[in-house]
Amino acid sequence: MGAERHILILGGTTEARRLAGELDALPGLRVTTSLAGRVAQPRLPAGEVRIGGFGGPEGLARWLREQQVDALIDATHPFAGTISFNAAEAAAEVHVPLLAVRRPGWVAGPGDDWHDVGSLDEAAEALPALGERVFLTTGRMGLAAFAHLGRLWFLVRSVDAPEPPAPPRMEVLLDRGPFTVEAERELIRRHRIDVLVTKDSGAAATSAKLTAAREAGIPVVVVRRPPTPEGVPTVADPAEAREWLDRILAGG
Template sequence: MTDVPTGARHVLILGGTTEARRLAARLADEPRLRVTSSLAGRVAEPRLPVGEVRVGGFGGTEGLARWLCEHQVDAVIDATHPFAGTISFYAARAAASVHVPLLALRRPGWVAGPGDRWHHTDSLAGAAALLPGLGERVFLTTGRMGLAAFAHLTGPWFLVRSVDAPEPPHPPRMEVLLDRGPFTVAGEAGLLRRHRIDVLVTKDSGGAATAAKLTAAREAGIPVVVVRRPPVPEGVPVAEDPAGAARWLRTVLG
């Protein structure tokens, strides 16, 4: 643990996103704060934020509540990926049980524009059900954890992009592209052409780092299946950027 001044308020950032890293950097120069960033440990070589970092799960709601008490946490900011729903609900229940204020930091979702051919669904299973009517060569950018939802589709060919290599079960006709954003429109357009992609599947993660594929799909006239993000737990306030999260901290910590 790094040296912190006596009486510093302890802030836990549930991280793993660009916004979480930016928030940790923003708070690093606050002398009255001690900031710990927590990463789930699902990525082999994560981009680490500045300051204290812990890696791994907490053991569910009770484990997280216990950690908050043992480490005297004064505020929690859930800056996990918009689709990391389980930890968000653990955090909401744990923070409420030990009376620690909690904020969700969520980047805004993507919004369709003129020329977009988007098909929305609430789940990966729903996305898989839509594919047979939309295309045969699929660019799948939903991450390595949900490929089982597409494993039964023997007809389409999939280009799967993820940071780490996926594990079975997965579609039988598949090529894996290991890469990490940010991506450019020109790069995404070239990828669509080279692989003759005729449908894109993505989660509404929002943000600029991976939005270029949507522009490339629009320009190519390719339909996009967009999986809606799960809701933030009821009653949890939301900030859309690190500046808003910092303002919330000033309010709740005084």
């Protein structure tokens, strides 16, 4: 690919780690992955790593300029939200090519009882009519949306311990995927779960809970993904991102 070129990956996902590993192994590339720092002990990718925010789109644009970034790849979580819009604004300002890597969302199949909602607040509003023992797998952020549901019991799974406000009747399970169908099936059985709440992350590593919920015949409240910036080219996996990057660095 010629002289050393600098690639910035906005990471935190399996796809970002895989892409960083593949690119870091190539000659002539300097690969930096930026992590938000919301997880205490993140899985670090290959190459250089920076942790923490940039200070909005202006700070990101400044970093792109100072670090002479040749291409920006947004491989953040589908629910990362603000950073994707910051990336689009910063890339446009500095004239750095931008690509988004977005894994496909989950799709309901035969036997699924899914309830589509637009936010955690809507999920909380839907819960009392669906069950009393909730398996909450939306992460440690946003528990405040469920804090008023004192009649319901929650099994909250997250990588790091959540902070208040949180539901008063709650058990916390600290764990990190991938998860197996067998393990998810046992969690649902042991805790007598009668409703599951999840974000549509689309990750294969955490999809086993959906199979277990289908088998158990329990409803699933699925929080839709937030909107993403318009006009940003998007691919579904690291292989397609590699093809895009080859074209960009070759001047195509």
